Each structure stands twice: as C-alpha cells, then as structure tokens.
Amino acid sequence: MSQVAVFIDGGYARKVNDAFPNNDICYRKFSDHVAGADIRVRTYYYDCPPYISRRPTQEERQRQRGFDRFKTTLQRLPRFQVRLGWLQRFTLPGGDVEYRQKAVDILLMLDLVRLSASRQIQRAVLLAKDSDFVPAIDIAKDEGVIVQLYYSNPRPNMKLLDSCDETIRIDQAMMNQIQR
Numbered sequence: 001m002s003q004v005a006v007f008i009d010g011g012y013a014r015k016v017n018d019a020f021p022n023n024d025i026c027y028r029k030f031s032d033h034v035a036g037a038d039i040r041v042r043t044y045y046y047d048c049p050p051y052i053s054r055r056p057t058q059e060e061r062q063r064q065r066g067f068d069r070f071k072t073t074l075q076r077l078p079r080f081q082v083r084l085g086w087l088q089r090f091t092l093p094g095g096d097v098e099y100r101q102k103a104v105d106i107l108l109m110l111d112l113v114r115l116s117a118s119r120q121i122q123r124a125v126l127l128a129k130d131s132d133f134v135p136a137i138d139i140a141k142d143e144g145v146i147v148q149l150y151y152s153n154p155r156p157n158m159k160l161l162d163s164c165d166e167t168i169r170i171d172q173a174m175m176n177q178i179q180r
C-alpha cells in the first residue's frame with residue numbers, strides 16, 4: 001500500500017462543478033475514491049476567502065459567512081487541511097475591477113514538493129488546471145512520486161496534462177460516485 005495526498009484547487013473544483021449541473025463534488029467522496037486502497041495521508045484544499053471591502057456590504061458579509069461555514073465543514077473532515085491565500089482587487093484601465101487569487105498556487109506547490117521530498121507520499125492526486133504547477137510536479141516525479149491529474153471542463157493546460165504521469169478525466173459516471 002502506498003501513501004497518497006490529494007491536492008484540490010478550489011477555484012478549479014468550482015469550474016468542474018459547473019460542468020456537471022446539479023452534481024457538486026463531495027470532497028470526502030472524491031478523496032476516498034482517488035485514494036482507492038492506498039492510505040490517504042491528507043487532502044489539501046486550496047482557495048481564498050471572498051473579497052471584503054473596508055466597509056463590507058451585506059452581500060460581502062453573507063458571502064464571507066457562507067465561505068466560513070464551507071471552510072469549517074472541510075476542516076472537520078478526517079485528514080483534511082484547508083490552505084488559504086487571498087483575493088487582491090485590481091482596477092483595470094477603463095475603471096473595471098478584477099479580483100485575482102494570490103498565494104493559492106504556491107501553497108499547493110510547496111506542499112507537493114515538501115511531501116514528496118520528505119518521502120511522506122508515493123502518489124499525489126491533483127484536481128487542478130494551471131501549468132504553474134509543472135515545476136513542482138517535475139520535482140515530485142524526480143523524488144519518485146507518481147502524479148495523477150483528475151480533470152474535467154474546462155480542460156487543463158496541455159503542459160500540465162503532459163507533465164503528469166497519469167491523467168483521468170472526470171466524466172458523468174465518476175461524478176455520480178463522488179457527488180454530494
């Protein structure tokens with residue numbers, strides 16, 4: 001039996017959920033499914049809380065409460081860890097506002113490299129889509145870790161797909177097994 005860690009990019013997981021209307025991923029079921037007979041050391045969920053202005057609106061407060069409930073629920077699951085970055089607000093030319101996640105990807109990469117280099121895992125499962133993860137995946141593979149990528153729509157970057165040892169597409173049949 002191998003030891004496995006599951007790494008979930010929360011932003012991408014929401015997009016996967018959107019690809020399967022009325023079928024949200026149950027992260028515990030997903031983690032157990034992908035671990036199979038192996039020992040799941042931990043599931044890491046990476047995200048950031050919603051943006052809150054200096055004078056929060058009622059809507060911002062409501063979004064924050066919802067996020068806090070979700071985060072608490074995940075943290076109480078056995079062998080789950082939530083890692084949080086933050087949202088940064090940018091004003092674009094023309095006055096439009098855009099929010100960008102900060103530190104989320106690097107937190108995932110640091111955990112993947114740390115667990116691989118310390119030989120705590122032999123297999124890493126990612127639910128992600130960014131090619132930013134490729135250098136960390138390469139290090140994990142150099143350390144002897146098998147890296148599996150689970151994905152759906154939107155399809156991940158080709159560099160990410162090519163860098164993983166195995167890629168598994170989440171289809172409706174799998175979603176039926178891992179849904180809430």
